[in-house]
Amino acid sequence: MGLLDDIPGRGKQPVAAGQPYFISDALIVGNAFSIFYTIMYPWLTRGWLPQPLLLPAEVYKVGVTHYFSYLKAKEELGYTPITTPQEGMAATISFYKERKRKSLDGPTIYEWFFCVFGMSAVIAAAFFPDIGPIPLLRSAxxxxxxxxxxxxxxxxxxxxxxxxxxxxxxxLAKRVDPVNSRGWFWQTFVLGFFSLKFLLKRAKK
Structure with a gap:
């Protein structure tokens, strides 16, 4: 059964059954409070000091570096990380860059509101009959x-x-971003240059 009973030297015993294992890249992340702990902990343990708001136990907790060790999985299952932390980070960055490239860039919600409300108000005031708030828009x-x-x-x-x-x-999107060409058309139709500037920026890359 794979990992359960074919571990060398285990005599066909299901060593992995019911056991927790941490599968990680063995990267130890430093703790930003370690310097604070090193400086403060000896002073907070002195008996002549009044009882502080921050007790030694709390200082110790924030000063300890916690990480998940994969040594148990390595010893019992023969696990080794298939990528280094640097390779994993590079792959993650590459993935999100590719994901961003396949999506539309767009302006903020304020620019959306300005364009949609502004264009709708001007067109309604120019061509629509006097119903609802249109007379007020036309007067403005x-x-x-x-x-x-x-x-x-x-x-x-x-x-x-x-x-x-x-x-x-x-x-332009047909040349620089053909997957999203239709999306660029409709977004630019609604937002005008507020959308087009993002496509022009992408075309320069």
Whole structure:
């Protein structure tokens, strides 16, 4: 049965049955409190000091380095780590870089809110009838732009810009990130340059 009864020198005994083993890379992580423990522990054990808020036992606990040893698994099962800590860290970093490359970069939630709410408000104020909060939005826009002609021109220009940026993002993504080209198109259509700048940054790499 594999690890249970074929360990050399064990006489077909299931040495692993019911036994806990730590499977790790044998890396010992240092404790940041070790210096504090080294300095404070001798003083906290002196009898002439008043009882401190931080007792010697607590100082000892934070000063001890805890790690999981794989020596039992090595002795009884013949286990050895297949990668070094450096190799494992390099593989982890490579994995997350590849994962990030396959996903869309995007702006913050504030930029999302600004673009979605701003574009929706301008288009609604320019072309929608007077229902709900639209008269209030139209009044706010006209306070800045002064005329419906300018408001509708701005809404049309902004929409065409977003469409043009989305098409450009789709064509650029076909070259630098073909897996996510459709996602780049729709994200740039909604966010405009706030999305396109991330794709341009990726294209420069």
């Amino acid at each position: 826009c006209l306070f800045i732009l002064r005329s419906m002609w300018a408001l509708r021109l701005l809404a049309t220009w902004a929409t065409l810009m977003h469409v043009g940026e989305a098409i450009y993002a789709w064509r």
